[in-house]
Amino acid sequence: xxxxxxxxxxxxxxxxxxxxxxxxxxxxxxTLRDRKEFTKKSVKRRDELxxxxxxxxxxxxxxx
Numbered sequence: 001x002x003x004x005x006x007x008x009x010x011x012x013x014x015x016x017x018x019x020x021x022x023x024x025x026x027x028x029x030x031t032l033r034d035r036k037e038f039t040k041k042s043v044k045r046r047d048e049l050x051x052x053x054x055x056x057x058x059x060x061x062x063x064x
Contacts, residue, residue: 002023002028004018004019004022014051026063
């Protein structure tokens with residue numbers, strides 16, 4: 001559970017901004033999406049490799 005303490009005269013908008021930042025940093029949304037349906041480890045690994053290959057191609061293109 002995420003807890004945001006409001007200090008002093010802090011506004012609600014500022015507190016909501018802190019909450020959103022904590023939510024993103026904790027990766028709660030990503031884990032919820034991942035748990036929504038089961039994916040095999042081999043499929044996850046294949047996707048990771050595709051992403052790594054894509055990133056490497058981008059980096060190689062920048063060096064030229």
